[in-house]
Amino acid sequence: MVRVAERSDVATGVWTVTLDRPERRNAVDHDTLLALLDAQQAVAAARAVVLTGTPPAFSAGADLTGVEDGVFADDLGRVLRGFTTVSAPVIAAIDGPAMGAGAQLVSVCDLRVATPDSVVGIPAARLGLVIDRWTIERVRAEFGAALARGMLMGADTYSGQRLYEAGAVHRLGGLDEALGWAAEIAALAPLSIGAHKVALEADGATASAERFESLRRTAWSSDDALEGRSAFLEKRRPVFRGR
Numbered sequence: 001m002v003r004v005a006e007r008s009d010v011a012t013g014v015w016t017v018t019l020d021r022p023e024r025r026n027a028v029d030h031d032t033l034l035a036l037l038d039a040q041q042a043v044a045a046a047r048a049v050v051l052t053g054t055p056p057a058f059s060a061g062a063d064l065t066g067v068e069d070g071v072f073a074d075d076l077g078r079v080l081r082g083f084t085t086v087s088a089p090v091i092a093a094i095d096g097p098a099m100g101a102g103a104q105l106v107s108v109c110d111l112r113v114a115t116p117d118s119v120v121g122i123p124a125a126r127l128g129l130v131i132d133r134w135t136i137e138r139v140r141a142e143f144g145a146a147l148a149r150g151m152l153m154g155a156d157t158y159s160g161q162r163l164y165e166a167g168a169v170h171r172l173g174g175l176d177e178a179l180g181w182a183a184e185i186a187a188l189a190p191l192s193i194g195a196h197k198v199a200l201e202a203d204g205a206t207a208s209a210e211r212f213e214s215l216r217r218t219a220w221s222s223d224d225a226l227e228g229r230s231a232f233l234e235k236r237r238p239v240f241r242g243r
Contacts, residue, residue: 007182011187037078040085048091048186050090050178050182051093055096058097059099087194091110094112100122103121107135107138116159121156122155124155
């Protein structure tokens with residue numbers, strides 16, 4: 001259903017979360033949502049997380065067979081918001097279709113890698129459905145207003161190449177490219193990245209601003225900050241330990 005594993009063959013602290021229903025093109029059912037919630041807890045100490053799907057798809061969308069709509073929608077919302085609170089960067093590795101709920105999962109990843117021929121879209125208008133307001137705002141922020149309008153009002157789909165050209169995909173490539181990038185990120189200062197993610201995800205609330213300021217002060221006074229400055233002066237690669 002969902003496979004979670006640390007990829008020690010790549011770098012310490014790199015974890016993969018894999019949607020694993022290839023017979024259903026990794027369509028997301030309610031059990032998958034619950035497994036993704038568990039996965040978010042499992043990767044809490046990760047340095048970088050790669051979210052992907054077993055070939056031939058990232059995810060074909062929601063599998064609503066036998067699912068009560070209200071419960072599914074509520075838990076999908078929990079999953080989407082949950083990825084934005086994972087302290088480590090979450091990288092989407094997209095190879096094949098990422099449709100509907102799959103595209104929504106892509107939108108909540110911090111970074112995106114896609115093969116040029118991958119296809120991303122939200123065909124809600126073809127199904128008589130409406131996604132929630134929070135997700136609409138997220139799709140607009142991450143994919144850009146023009147592409148979001150195309151997806152949501154025209155049920156258009158976009159290739160990985162097109163999304164890369166628009167800036168919505170950060171790098172072109174497959175899972176190996178995503179894992180390589182995750183390894184690079186895992187070597188960076190986790191306190192810095194965590195604080196930056198909180199700021200980027202901030203909703204303007206006072207609590208968000210206060211949390212960011214606390215994390216910023218912690219990072220500036222950390223051993224990692226001392227290590228970074230020392231490594232710079234000594235012309236060597238820093239070793240960050242997250243403290």
